Amino acid sequence: MELLALARTYARRGERLAAAGAARRAAATCPDRLEVQLAFAEHLRAIGNFADAIAPLERAAALAPGDAAILVRLADAYRLTARPADACEAARAAVTARPDSADVHVALGFALFGLDRLDEADAAFGAALERDAGDARALRGRGQVANERGAWSQAEAYFAQALALAPDDPDARFQKAVLDLRFDRVREGWTGFDAIVETEIDRARYFYLLCGVPFWDGSPLRGRRLLVSSSHGLGDHLMMARFFSRLPADGEVTIESPPELLALFRRSFRKLRFVPREPLQSPASMDVHIPIMNLPHALGIATEDDLRSEPYLRAASVALDRRPGVREIGIAWRGNPKNRRERWRTAPLPHWAPLAGLTNVRFHALQLGVGDDERASAPFPFECHRFADMDETAALVRALDAVVTVDTSIVHLAGALGVPTLLANPVISDFRWGIARADSPWYPSVEVIRQTSSGEWSGVFERIADRLRAPR
Numbered sequence: 001m002e003l004l005a006l007a008r009t010y011a012r013r014g015e016r017l018a019a020a021g022a023a024r025r026a027a028a029t030c031p032d033r034l035e036v037q038l039a040f041a042e043h044l045r046a047i048g049n050f051a052d053a054i055a056p057l058e059r060a061a062a063l064a065p066g067d068a069a070i071l072v073r074l075a076d077a078y079r080l081t082a083r084p085a086d087a088c089e090a091a092r093a094a095v096t097a098r099p100d101s102a103d104v105h106v107a108l109g110f111a112l113f114g115l116d117r118l119d120e121a122d123a124a125f126g127a128a129l130e131r132d133a134g135d136a137r138a139l140r141g142r143g144q145v146a147n148e149r150g151a152w153s154q155a156e157a158y159f160a161q162a163l164a165l166a167p168d169d170p171d172a173r174f175q176k177a178v179l180d181l182r183f184d185r186v187r188e189g190w191t192g193f194d195a196i197v198e199t200e201i202d203r204a205r206y207f208y209l210l211c212g213v214p215f216w217d218g219s220p221l222r223g224r225r226l227l228v229s230s231s232h233g234l235g236d237h238l239m240m241a242r243f244f245s246r247l248p249a250d251g252e253v254t255i256e257s258p259p260e261l262l263a264l265f266r267r268s269f270r271k272l273r274f275v276p277r278e279p280l281q282s283p284a285s286m287d288v289h290i291p292i293m294n295l296p297h298a299l300g301i302a303t304e305d306d307l308r309s310e311p312y313l314r315a316a317s318v319a320l321d322r323r324p325g326v327r328e329i330g331i332a333w334r335g336n337p338k339n340r341r342e343r344w345r346t347a348p349l350p351h352w353a354p355l356a357g358l359t360n361v362r363f364h365a366l367q368l369g370v371g372d373d374e375r376a377s378a379p380f381p382f383e384c385h386r387f388a389d390m391d392e393t394a395a396l397v398r399a400l401d402a403v404v405t406v407d408t409s410i411v412h413l414a415g416a417l418g419v420p421t422l423l424a425n426p427v428i429s430d431f432r433w434g435i436a437r438a439d440s441p442w443y444p445s446v447e448v449i450r451q452t453s454s455g456e457w458s459g460v461f462e463r464i465a466d467r468l469r470a471p472r
Helices: 002-012 016-029 034-046 050-063 068-079 084-097 102-114 118-131 136-148 152-165 170-182 186-198 234-246 259-268 292-298 349-357 372-377 390-399 409-417 458-469
Strands: 225-229 252-257 273-276 288-291 327-332 361-365 402-406 421-425 446-450
Touching: 002 016, 002 034, 016 034, 034 050, 034 068, 050 068, 068 084, 068 102, 084 102, 102 118, 102 136, 118 136, 136 152, 136 170, 152 170, 170 186, 186 292, 225 292, 234 259, 234 292, 234 409, 252 259, 259 273, 259 390, 288 292, 327 390, 327 409, 349 372, 349 458, 390 409, 402 409, 402 458, 409 421, 409 446, 421 458, 446 458
Parallel strands: 225 252, 225 288, 252 273, 327 361, 327 402, 402 421, 421 446
Antiparallel strands: none
16 A cells, blocks of 8 residues: 555654654555554554554454454553553453463563562563573563562573573663663663663653654764753753753754753753753754753763762752751652652651651751641641742752752752752662662762662661761
8 A cells, every 4th residue: 555655665764753644544544454454553653652553453453353463462552551451351362362472471471560460470471481482572571570579680680681682672771771770880871771762661752763853972063953852750851961061062952851940950051052842842953862861871971980070050049047056958758650660769758757856957848739638647847838840949959958858859959959868769769879879979969778678668767867866
């Protein structure tokens, strides 16, 4: 068909969004052609649009009942759109249809992983490896299970095995890179981190890449137009902002920013041009682009010394109603509820009870939307503030004596401002806090206080209270 041929032409040029559009028109024209529905779903998969891929895959499954390969693809689409129960149902149907296929057990393993049924997921990946010992996706799946359990070395071994079999697998490359960073292997980690743009779950974030705009490789611009694109959370932007001053001056540089950070970034980097990340920029307005979390690789970051910097954010002045001898301490106990790691990193206020014994301290909530139930559950009183954006939050943080926070954007804000900060860190922690270290190469003012077992917060806050009692 002409429309499918056009879709293939766009795809070869790297214009994957245009390819998906042509395939969509072909699928609408031929709703009962199995190969057309599958091609449409594949073009949608190439741009990470698994939500829209479900309909053509369901249509294909109806046109070819019991086809295990189609059921596997449908299970993956359900899983990647937060429908793990439907993913399990489709994967189990695939297992029934082709029990000797490794692919069906891999699909079931990832579906079970999405339901946090880790033992069953590991068993399904094991069943796949019994059928095909060289199945790289099954090995990667076992690595992700180990990661979820905090068994970092075991996870690394599985990812290494997966990469030995499939060196171009972007998901395995990205997972290995994150572990490299966790183990303080800076150069290897940021080099491999670039694979994130092709991973299953993250691919859809990278609009300009999907439109065919080339990546910036760190070379001189020589008059070219560079866009630093926004594709991650507030904490990631705050962390990467240390590199803004290293961007080349021999071209036109534009930096996308979440709206909450625009005023703070414009205050801190007055010579740079910032734009809100919505609406998206026209691909015709740039010659090259770089996603913000890919800056370390483009800039040649290779060692911890390359990460360190003086405080690089500038906050407005704010006058606190200070009392003689009273320390002003900011607190943050939860982050974005949509973040998968929120279940580990949130520390509900009752766990903060050891801080209630501190004297001559006034606490300030650095959270938005503090509820009455939260205030009632707190073991000590605290001041609440209204923040229009991170610029206003930064002004308060800069005026404080210290910050105590879980792993959310507040730790990055306080660290970038150089404010003494104690990070209450879970066992299943983010890669940037390493394995066991108490310091941070990112922020000299941050001290990491770690859980000794998952879900155990009382010991963490007892140690934090001891730090706050110590002579300054």
